[in-house]
Amino acid sequence: MGDYVRRLQLPGGSADLARRTPLxxxxxxxxxxxxxxxxxxxxxxxxLYSASGKQLGTVIRQGQYFLLAYGVMFAAAQVDLQRYQRWTPWLYPLAVALLVAVMFVGVGAKGAQRWLEVAGFRFQPSEILKLVMPLTVAWYLAARSLPPRFKYVLACLVLVSLPSALILLQPDLGTALLIAASGLFVLFMAGIGWRYIAGAVVLAVMSAWPVWMYGLKDYQKQRILTLLNPESDKLGAGWNIIQSKTAIGSGGWDGKGWLNGTQSQLDFLPESHTDFIIAVLAEEFGLRGVLVLLAIYLLIILRGFWIAVNASSNFGRMVAGSLTLTFFVYIFVNMGMVAGLLPVVGVPLPLVSAGGTSVVTLMAGFGVLMAVATADTGSRR
Structure with missing residues (x-):
């Protein structure tokens, strides 16, 4: 099946369209x-104000990141979808080159080498791949018949595997899995056959033991063992999960009230303003507050899928679907991690946890999503 394009035809041509198109x-x-x-x-x-210990400076700094991120989102939305398709073959090798540069001249912290520093500005190149990866796989498949044949699926797997392997070497297992998922989601949106999905599941099960024995580092194995039995090391590896579940359970339905959470305010809860911020929300706002947050997330995801379904091209549909599914995985992994259902992998809660680069990357993705939603309407810069 070739690519398809939906266009709105009005009696007055482009002038009539511009006059009738909403602002x-x-x-x-x-x-x-x-x-x-x-x-x-x-x-x-x-x-965040409560999770940071009432540090107004942290909230102001995060607000500044949000302003920057909204600006990036607006700029990304102005770019024509066909330009994204033309630029992608250049963005992918550039992003991979930055990952290679991290291996040689990267900045290290806490045993990991994940950042580049240029003129005093530090950034994480792997964050760029969260946007570039789905664009790359969608660009490759958009020029081919869908659903993709086996050789095209293999080519996509190569495109996904190269940057994912480089990120694993940093090491950053959580980000590598997210980036790999964003590329695989494009294959799913391209209509890949269920036999490929079943084969991937079987391969994953078969590779579990070799990966455990030879692919995981000791601290990564410890995270999985701690997930299964956090009480085995209450004051060490299991501390984070135990305190997180305590905070969530103590919130009940109503919560203890804003700024009144004991686990967060008394510093029992680790990383309360970043990875474990949902535990602060659950303790202070209760289950009601968590449900409100989940409702907002759900509506964003549903809107993303609506945009994907109504996209004017295969490229736009695959990109929009992948970005939406990746956003869902962010939420699922973070909440599962904090609730003790998944290993701790350092994935922040999207647009709630404190952070800079991840926020800008996410909002850039929403900018691309808006570009898909408004394709073929109005004039482009």
């Missing part, structure tokens, strides 16, 4: 998605 579409903004993102980031700042 939001001319600015390439999807209003429902924008409102949901504003609600999410606003809620996140409220929770």
């Amino acid at each position: 939001a579409l001319r600015l390439h903004m999807d209003i429902p998605l924008l409102l949901l993102l504003l609600a999410l980031t606003g809620f996140g700042l409220v929770v």
Whole structure:
């Protein structure tokens, strides 16, 4: 099946279209998605103030990151979808080259070498791949018949494996898995056959033991063992999970009230303003607050899928679907990790946890999503 394009034809041509197109579409903004993102980031700042120990400076700094991220989102939305398709073959090798540079001149911290520093500015090249990877696989498949044949699936796996392996060497297992998932989600959106998915599941099961024996480092094995029995090392590896589950359980339905959480305010809860911020929310706002956050996340995901289904091209559909599914995985992994259902892998709660690079990358992805939603409407810069 070749690519398809949906276009709106009006009697007056482009002038009539420009006159009738709403302002939001001319600015390439999807209003429902924008409102949901504003609600999410606003809620996140409220929770962050408490999670950071009432540090107003932390909230202001995160607010500045959000302003930058919204600016990046707006700029990304202005780019025509066909330009993304043309630029992608150059973005992928550039992103891989930055990952190679990390191996030789990267900046290390806490036993990991993941950052590059240029003119005093430090950034994490692997974050760029969270956007470049789905664009790359979608670009490759958009020029071919769908669903993809076996040789094209293999080529996509090579494109996914190269940067994922480089990120594993940093080491950063969580980010590597997320980036690999973003590429594989494009294959799923391309209509890959269920026999490939079943084969991948069988291969994953068969490789579990070799990966455990030879692929995982000692601290990664310890995280999995701690997940199975956190009480085995209550004051060490199991401390994070035990305190997190204590905070979540003590919140009940109503919560203890904003700024009144004992686990977070008394510093029992580790990384309370980053990876474990959902535990702060559960303790202070209770299950009701968690359900409100989940409702916002769910509406964002549903809007993303709506954009994917109504995309005007195969490229846009695959990119939008992959970005939406990757956003879901972020939420699932973080909440599963904090609840003690998944190993601790250092994945922040999207647009709620404190952070800079990850926030900008996520919002850039939403900018691309808006570019897909408003494709073929208004004029492009």
